[in-house]
Amino acid sequence: MIDVPQVMTVAGIDASGGAGANADLKTFHNQGVYAASIITGLTAQNTLGVQAVLPTPADFVTAQFDSVLADLSIQAVKTGALFDAERVQTVADNLAQAQIPFVVVDPVMVAKGGAPLLTDDAVAVLVAELLPLATVMTPNLAEASVLLDRPITSETAMVAAAHDLRALGPANVVLKGGHLADSRSDEVADYVALADGTGFWLRAPRVATNRTHGTGDTLPAYITAHLAKGETLAALMPNAKRFMTAAISETIAVGHGHGPLNHWVTG
Template sequence: MVDYPQVLTIAGTDSVGGAGIMADLKTMQMRHVFGTAVVVAVTAQNTLGVQDFMALPEKLINEQFASLAADFSIRACKTGMLADAEHVHVVVEALKKYDFGPLTVDPVMIAKGGAPLLADDAIQTVRDELLPLATVVTPNLPEAERLTGLGITTTDDMVAAGQAMQALGAKNVIIKGGHGHNQTTAADYVILADGSAFWLSAPWIETVRTHGTGDTLSACLTAELAKGVSMATAIQTAKAYVTAAIKNTIQVGHGHGPLNHWVNPNDEVSRYDA
């Protein structure tokens, strides 16, 4: 009998199946770990946008955490959509109560179509309560701007944002550059707990099928950490997996379509020391 590492995603559902908990579980399966989930919110959405969502009652969220803790040996976990300040706090208290291994925080704020997935009043709660628990945090540029209060338009700004995120308590930081203006490469800045830093760069892929990119990267990263690989290697594998999932596209829906979670990472990602 094969003993696969067990991992946990704490996030919202996605009707499309390409983002949120659905993308997390698909990614975890592809990375050969056993995925479990605590559902914080349920969304009604498609590739054209988010039509509605509802956060679950605190009691039910706490019962999900307790159920998993009583039966599973979770080696790594991640957060995604957490809805509002109240639910961020509920998740924080559960993560303090249970040891689920290294924590990846994907500070999901806005859906690909522009719908808000985190209330404005929750930004401070994420900053003050969740980030200090994070083993690694994976914001895109708009999320990094909201969390740090910095404007980010240049590579120097990305470096400053990474340092600011560490100052907020996150041990390792990936500032994802996919929302930048460079249309030739997608470059992410990584700063590790030991102070070392590097850039990961992949060819820019012109496509609207990027629904669930952030969820997929953070889920792959969580899976790799559960296997016990180093943080730097886990981050590079996650970047390669997402790049391949975007490049080898599938046709689903009529808007911002999902990634191809069937792929295996390729070698198109380049690493440069910062």
């Protein structure tokens, strides 16, 4: 009998399959961990945008937690779209009670096409209740700007922002810099702020493509899988960056908008 690491995604369903819990489950399978799923909502969504959202009733979110945690040995969990303050609070309450060893929080606020996936009042609950539980938080620049209430327009600003985000509660922060417009437009740079106060950059060539649907979900899912395998954040992040670069550059022909990543790549 194979003893396999067990992880969990807490996220919404993407009807077109490219993002949210769909991307998480594909990444988990690719990386050789067993995945459970707590579904926080349904989306009518495709590569062109989000047309409708139906959040899961909060009591049913809790029922899913109860079922999974009564049976499985979850070593790491990743949160994605939580939609509103009630669901953020529900997820935070369940995670606080569960005391899962590794919690990766992706503070999903806006979909690729611009549709809001987190209400304004939910941001305060996210900061107060969920971020203090996080082993790692993985915001993009827009999300970080909302959380810190300031623009982030340079690499110097990214470093300061990542460490300031740690002060909000998460032990570590991976600040995704894919949307940074500066002189280094030929590469993508992410900054990792570690719990000990140090940090480092991860750089990769920028891929000229619009097939990036699910990028924000896939990186934290990869991190979640490898934390469950016993790796440290500092050790796993270079491999995570290589995996993301491959998944973006080895494109697949699906959809007519921001197409999904290639979750078949190795790494």
